[in-house]
Amino acid sequence: MKIGIIGAGNIGGNLTRRLTALGHEVAVANSRGPQTLAALAEETGATPVTVTEAARGARIVVVTIPLKAIPDLPSTGLFDGAEEGFAVLDTGNYYPRERDGRIAAIEDEGLTESRWTERHLGHPVVKAFNGTYAQDILDRHRPAGDPERIALPVAGDDEQAKKAVRELIDELGFDTVDAGGIDDSWRQQPDTPVYGLRGGVEEVERALAEASPERPESFRG
Numbered sequence: 627m628k629i630g631i632i633g634a635g636n637i638g639g640n641l642t643r644r645l646t647a648l649g650h651e652v653a654v655a656n657s658r659g660p661q662t663l664a665a666l667a668e669e670t671g672a673t674p675v676t677v678t679e680a681a682r683g684a685r686i687v688v689v690t691i692p693l694k695a696i697p698d699l700p701s702t703g704l705f706d707g708a709e710e711g712f713a714v715l716d717t718g719n720y721y722p723r724e725r726d727g728r729i730a731a732i733e734d735e736g737l738t739e740s741r742w743t744e745r746h747l748g749h750p751v752v753k754a755f756n757g758t759y760a761q762d763i764l765d766r767h768r769p770a771g772d773p774e775r776i777a778l779p780v781a782g783d784d785e786q787a788k789k790a791v792r793e794l795i796d797e798l799g800f801d802t803v804d805a806g807g808i809d810d811s812w813r814q815q816p817d818t819p820v821y822g823l824r825g826g827v828e829e830v831e832r833a834l835a836e837a838s839p840e841r842p843e844s845f846r847g
């Protein structure tokens with residue numbers, strides 16, 4: 627499958643490593659340009675591209691950059707050339723104090739982080755991996771049925787796109803739990819019980835059910 631990855635940091639880099647190892651055709655982009663991705667390309671066989679080339683021919687486009695950089699992405703043409711019915715996988719989190727600064731629409735309008743992101747991107751997103759340690763992508767994948775296999779919550783409004791993302795995560799070696807739509811995705815945002823949880827399907831379901839819609843003080847700007 628052709629997969630585009632926008633962001634080549636902790637998460638984007640490790641997804642590039644695993645997805646290429648599984649035989650997928652990965653195009654990867656960062657903010658500084660393809661010439662700065664030579665080492666990752668050499669290591670993985672992925673193709674370094676510009677941001678607007680990443681989605682070409684892709685069935686899944688991963689957006690994995692700091693939340694504050696989302697408005698810097700091109701407002702038109704970002705997904706030009708993607709396969710019909712493509713899914714956008716959003717791994718983002720809002721860290722107002724350490725990294726992103728205050729984003730009024732999230733705090734005052736009460737938008738979920740992914741709803742804010744998809745408004746900027748102009749395309750529905752599927753939220754996954756946002757509570758997964760980047761290193762776990764390399765170290766904690768397990769075959770289906772393995773008792774140590776961990777599960778990830780996946781939220782999204784587009785059922786077809788969510789299905790495509792869940793299938794890819796299964797291939798990457800993790801179970802998934804349907805965490806509802808994007809308006810429900812506060813249940814997996816930072817500081818919720820499921821955030822950073824390394825548990826199986828039942829533990830993830832329980833953690834999602836225990837979440838509070840109140841944004842924690844430490845995640846307010």
Ligand SMILES: NC(=O)c1ccc[n+]([C@@H]2O[C@H](COP(=O)([O-])OP(=O)(O)OC[C@H]3O[C@@H](n4cnc5c(N)ncnc54)[C@H](OP(=O)(O)O)[C@@H]3O)[C@@H](O)[C@H]2O)c1
Binds near residue numbers: 634719756760761
């Ligand atoms: N780290 C984790 O364990 C973890 C876990 C779950 C979720 N997340 C979330 O996933 C997202 C990515 O996290 P990360 O830790 O992978 O970030 P990171 O290591 O800081 O990497 C960020 C990547 O985004 C690229 N980038 C920044 N602005 C860009 C722009 N305008 N256009 C294109 N690319 C741009 C950077 O490119 P340059 O280097 O060229 O600037 C870099 O490749 C964040 O929202 C984070 O909260 C992280």
